[in-house]
Amino acid sequence: MNEELERTLLSKFPEIFEITEAVPDDFLWGIHCGDGWVPLISAMCQQLQLHVETTGRPQIVAKQIKHKMGILRCVFAGTDDYSNGVINTVIGMSFVTCEMCGNKGVLARGSKGWIRVLCDQCRLANPG
Known part of the structure; x- marks a missing residue:
């Protein structure tokens, strides 16, 4: 992901990513x-944070967000059934959303096996 x-x-x-004022401005969390x-x-984090704020539940915290086997993989601590549903919905949407541009996409293997x-x-611009 682009650093910006x-x-x-x-x-x-900041609550979801456990960002404090002590963290330098050039800090990157590592969303891959x-x-x-x-x-x-962003939509997932917004829904999760809104859930925390409206229910008074403990803070949900991201542990890992990355691309794995072609889809989005998200690991969070402090989730409940509702927040797991939000996360699973977003993961499901990653099956049909182009990872590069956000348009409608399909899961496929590139020429280099990815x-x-x-x-x-x-796909045409990045055949690997």
């Missing part, structure tokens, strides 16, 4: 996926 996009997510959802999934991750969700245009 990651920093934007970290600043929007394409830029096209940023809207999915499995990714890409739209036709991004």
Whole structure:
């Protein structure tokens, strides 16, 4: 993920990523996926934080967000049935969302063996 996009997510959802004032501005948390999934991750974090704030539940904390076997993999601590449903919905959406640009995509194996969700245009531009 583009560093600027990651920093934007970290600043929007500091509680979820356990960002404190002591963390330097150039800190990166380590979200490993394409830029096209940023809207999915942002919507997920927004719903999770809203759930915490409206229910008084303990803070939900991200432990890992990355691309694995072509789809989004998310690990959080402090989840309940509702928040797991939000997370699973976003993971399901990653099956049909181009990881590079966010358009409609399909899961496929590239010529170098990588499995990714890409739209036709991004697949042609990145055949690996």
